[in-house]
Amino acid sequence: MKFPYGISDFDSLITRRLHYVDRTDHIPLLENAGDQLLFLRPRRFGKSLLLSMLENYYDINKAERFEELFGNLAIGQDPTPEHNRYFVLKWDFSVVSSEGDGEGIRRNLYRYLNARIKDFSDYYREILPDSPRIDPEDAIASFQSLLTAIRRAGHPLYLLIDEYDNFANEVMVRDRTEENRYQAILSGEGCMKALFKAVKAAASGQGLSRVFITGVSPVAMSDLTSSYNVAENIYLLPEFNTLCGFREPEIAQILAMIAEECKLTGSQMTDALSMVRTFYNGYRFSRRAEGLVYNPTLALYFLKAFHRDCRYPEEILDSNLAMDRNKMRYIAQLPKGRELIFDALAEEEPVQIRRIADRFGVEDMRYAPKDTDFVASLLYYFGILTFGGITPFGEIILTIPNLVIRKLYAETIREMVLPEGKDADEANRAAKSLYEHGDIRPLCDFVEQKYFKVFSNRDYAHSNELTIKTAFLTLLFND
Incomplete structure (x- = not known):
């Protein structure tokens, strides 16, 4: 058994016979959901x-490889009439550099789009009657030329856009000065706004039949609304709760195969399932969904190491998740942000909000009044909180999904209040004194002399018994 950790190329995955958790049964649902779809999930x-x-x-x-690629999957047994009927153009905005001023970003974006259009033209040269004219100064003109060639060919176009909100995510974790660059590409006739305006027009009889967009949050889509207001949001629908991610029976099946190869006992396999459930399970993306979802990348990280070594990995938290701490730090700087992060970690009371915010742009994030609903919604989109239920009064309960994210909370809070490495070392020694000798005095002294010393007046205004408990929790947390 070979696991596709870090692999996002479906053709390669199937051809190399890597383990694939089949989600092709969702294809008919996606086709029926609409022609232009927006699907959001946390990174990785x-x-x-x-x-x-x-x-x-x-x-x-x-088309000639359909049986090879999909014959053993659910959709291969009952394909929809639309399979292998489209030209497919894919854009991945995560590979477009966001460095430089607004004009620099425009050039980076146009250079990337022109390269993708050229690759498209080469790939379909046998059935594309005319090559599109590539305009090095205006990729939107290149796109329109491509649409003309596509209409002449007589086959519809399916546009796939990955990480559409990459620029918004970049500006969220940087200085306020970054906002000017972001506004330069999204406001007025900025290049991103102009591009999505062209996409909207292309779907009105110019050869573009379907669009599928992925991202992390609705921030950029809100800023694009005046130019692209036709995408249907499917990310909160219960039928797509498990479109990405693993179900527990799928994890159990994989562990059973690993147990057989590693000659593990039934109790060892049960322990392994409990371990994976504790650290990686717990996501629910729709208030009406019943099942929980495992983070697939984190689960594959564990399963690959467990299969290779027949024992648990030494580090349970995949280091590739560490960059999410930047988003935690950003949220902690917002009004209500630090208070909400502390409250969520302590779990004295659940985080309750009226609704998940789904329309807010960068200006809202920078300047609009921030309430708990707004900040909690950001944590939800980043995968740091998830649906935990509904109160008797109809409010949404948000919870920390699993122990990996709880570890992320604890480490981020500790880094925020203990930025100096020597302080962290002293905290570890104080915690070790309690672990090994039952002596709590060094830890109490550390909290009094170091931990609360860095708090602002605003932090002190909200401090209470819960704050003290959270302080000790972050210092003592050890997975």
Whole structure:
């Protein structure tokens, strides 16, 4: 058994016979959901592999390989009439550099788009009657030229856009000066706004039939609303709760195969399932969904190491998740942010909000009044909180999904209040004194002399017994 950790190329995954958790049964649901769809999930949740699967399913050039790629999957037994009927164009905005001023970003974006259009033209040259004219100064003109060639060919276009909100995510974790660059590409006739305006027009009889967009949050889509207000949000619908991610029976099946190869006992397999459940399970993306979802990348990280070594990995938290701490730090700087993060970690009372915010732009994030609903919604989109239930009064309960994210909370809070490495070392020694000798005095002294010393007056205004408990929890947390 070979695991596709870090692999998002569906063709390669199937051809190399890597383990694939089948989600092709969702294809009919996606086709019925609408022609232009927006699907949001936290980073490293399998969105790119989902797009790659759709790319291979609809690509007209891969019709002869349909049985090879999909014959053993659910959709292979009952394919929809639309399979292998489309030209497929894919854009991944995560690879477009966001460095430089607004004009620099425009050039980076246009250079990337022109390269993708050129690759598209080369890939479909056998069935594309005319090559599009590539305008090095105006990629939107290149896109319109491509649409003309596509209409003449007589086959519809399916546009896949991955990480559409990459620029918004970049500005969220940087200085306020970054906002000017972001506004330069999204406001007025900024290049991103102009691009999505062209996409909207292309879907009105100019050859573009379907669009599927993925991202992390609705921030950029809100800023694009005046130019692109036709995408249907499917990320909160219960039928797509497990579109990305693993179900527990799927994890159990994999562990059973590993147990057989590693000659593990039934109790060892049960312990392993309990371990994976504790650290990686717990996501629910729709208030009406019943099942929980495992983060697929984190689960694959564990399963690959467990299969290779027949024992648990030494580090349970995949280091690739560490960059999410930047988003935690950003949220902690917002009004209500630090208070909400402390409250969520302590779990004295659940985080309760009226609704998940789904329309807010960068200006809202920078300047609009922030209440608990707004900050909690950001934590939800980043995968740091998830649906935990509904109160008797109809409010949404948000909870920390699993122990990996709880560790992220604890470490981020500790880093925020103990930025100096020597302080962290002293905290570890104080915690060790309690662990090994039952002596709590060094820890109490540390909290009094170091931990609360860095608090602002605003922090002190909200401090209470819960704050003290959270302080000790972050210092003593050890997975």
